[in-house]
Amino acid sequence: MEKNLVIVESPAKAKTIEKFLGKGFKVVSSYGHIRDLEPKAFGVDVENNYKPTYVIPPEKKKLVTELQAEAHKAATIWLASDEDREGEAISWHLAEVLELDPQKTKRIVFHEITRNAILQAIDNPRGIDLNLVDAQQARRVLDRVVGFELSPILWKKIKPALSAGRVQSVAVRLIVEREREIGAFVSESYFRVTGDFLLPDGKTILKAELNQRFQTEAEAKAFLESCRKVSFCIEDIATKPLRKSPAPPFTTSTLQQEAARKLGYSVSQTMMIAQKLYEAGFITYMRTDSVNLSSLALSTAKAAIIDIYGEKYHKFRTYTTKSKGAQEAHEAIRPTYIEQESVSASAQENKLYSLIRKRTLASQMADAELERTTITIDISGKAEKFVAVGEVVVFDGFLQVYYESVDDEAEKEQSELLPPVNVDDKLSMQILTATERFAQRPPRYTEASLVRRLEELGIGRPSTYAPTIHTIQNREYVVKVNLEGSQRKFVAMTLSNGKLSVREKAETFGADKNKLTPTDIGAVVTDFLTEHFPGILDYNFTANVEKEFDHIAEGNLEWTDAIDRFYKVFHPIVEHASSSKSTHRVGERKLGDDPETGLPVFVKIGRFGPVVQLGMANSEDKAAAKPQFASLMKGQSIETISLEEALKLFELPRTIGEFEGKTLKAAIGRFGPYVVHNGVYVSIPKDLSPLSISIEEAIELIEDKRRQNAERFIKGFDEDPKLQVLKGRFGPYVAYDGKNYKLPKSISDPAALTYADAKAIVDSAGDAPKTARTKFSKRK
DNA sequence: CAGTGAGCGAGCTTCCGCTTGACTT
16 A cells, blocks of 8 residues: 555656655556536636536546545645646646545646656645636636637537637638738749859859849849950958857657658647657657756766767757747657667657657757858949858768758758859859749748747647647638649840840749648638637737736736636627628628629528529518529639639539430539439549539549449348448458448458358447446456 | 538537547548
8 A cells, every 4th residue: 555646647757757756656647637617518607706617527537536546545645747837727626626635635846757856846845826726727718718609609600510719710810811911922023143153273163143133124134235245253252150059959849840841740640659759758748848958868968979979069058948828847858868869669750759869969969160151253344243152061060960941942052162262363254144033922831830830929738739730620721732833934044155045934833732721611710700809819819818827827816807807898799799680691702693694693601611602592582583502612712713613613413414324413512523323423533523524534433433343342141232241441341231340350251251240240349339348447 | 501412300519728548440
């Protein structure tokens, strides 16, 4: 029987700490919060000073019972949740729910998981900080009030099952606004001039760029022409030392960004892989906003660096977090044993581990020392100069290990070595080129760059970045797109051997891969919310309420007063936005009138997404013609669709012709464009359109589908035609009545299954979950 | 609240942050 019970948040942490504390201590985990506002109701009693209704989620009931039993047996309970607002609340909920005796309960915190830090924490217990707990309650209640009052307005006004919240709505707004900036962007062109110059040795070429850009083709041309009879010579050689410092160790957000840039992982992929590494004990906790390294980490990093690279590569550095609202309950993300170069794990995990290790090492390494040389070339009789810049690494320092990637690749060119030259060297111009360039439009967000922006704004926390990104895609507010880009022409002029030639060339621009763009629903919801709730959608809303939470944490403000002040302003706006009864639907736009019928054509968000509508509903006259509806196609938007494009959509469903005596139709459904023949539906691939698909193409699709079904079929049973053995993406399986069932591993030849075998697989699948549940029920 | 290719139709949908399962697909 242990005398001491320590409760931490994470089971992996519990395991480590138990080793340090040894006999007399049992360490268990709360698995995060054990209690929360009731999920299916408002959960806050506005009439009763905002009293929250907390409940234990069903999946936590068993855990709570176990914790209760352990607490009952222990002489002292040590609440060791994280040292931040949420952690303090977790301890408070534990104390309340487990009905802990204050005499026997102690609150401790530590910043690093080392024996010393933990023993020191045990020596310095305190009580639960109720002000901090109240700050958390304010945060929790505010988020509930905002989320649960805004979302229903969207159901009513726009579309069911939508959602809004302090974090997600701002995330969507960022993407909507960026897309509009891109739409409004006018790319102005300019001309940049470069030249190749032959050095006096007669063989070496020096490349340089003119220190001035020209706005127009005429100016650029005039400049080139004026260079026919000038001479060029080296005017100046300047060398400047340059230092580069390493980036700080990883936080959740910077890890997500670098893993996306260097390894191509999505935000959630990175987190899942990191979780595995953490559970295996290879890295420290992966949800953190701190760049701090423990003293132990600093000394082992130092030893490793000196061992591998030598003394002069090491530099002791401490980093401070500058992102808004950081709570620093954990260390930065680092390897637990930095000397370990790789880990026994999957290739993906190893790549991420290696990234973390290199970043950690580099953060404790010396600056890189470079030399930047600038060669200036004089043009006789002219004020403009040609300039060549080169960089040489004198001492690589941390660059030996790691350099941080940047998002836009445009900025990294030039860094090559320059040839040796002397002042006054005469140069022979080989060729001058004036190329038309275009100003870059603002970039679309990637998952990772959106996380970076949210972090800069102090919106969201390390534990919520990945789920937020998931939510806004799940609600279909934003989608990840790959855009082909389009062609544009540009002018390139050259002057060579006294001959000026002007050519027009073409390039692709605007191509994008895996970038976030708003859907019509995202845009309409954002417009609606920013119109009625500019305060909540404000990029500084979170930062402002965080200040309030700080006052509460300091004991200078009652949390219920803070919420009351907010609610008194917020709720009337909710009432107003919800009741404003205009017949005009949110996001609706009239495109014009149908020339054939004279009926008006509208676009708006319908029950199932964006639609075009022909004609108006008439509730008075039941006999009047009902309006016609048609969904927009992929790639079309209610913001940009034209009347002509809209009218075309009403041609669907469209009869293509006859095949085997039955009609062939094309239309767009819930899962996209399709053709249907004799009750068989087949999706239309991207390169064909339901508006134009020919009868031959449609028949081919139907026949392909038949072939596929034939290949999929392994066997059927006379006893019951609904029961089939099929071959799918994950191998053979049993299909029955629209549901699929996995084959047991023991079956090697699915074709040999009898009716009884297959039926048994279907029947036994039903009670599998039940047996799994009883497996863990505690006896005795 | 006007439709879909998935039948009827009543009832539900939703927030943010803290943590891992135990499951398919």
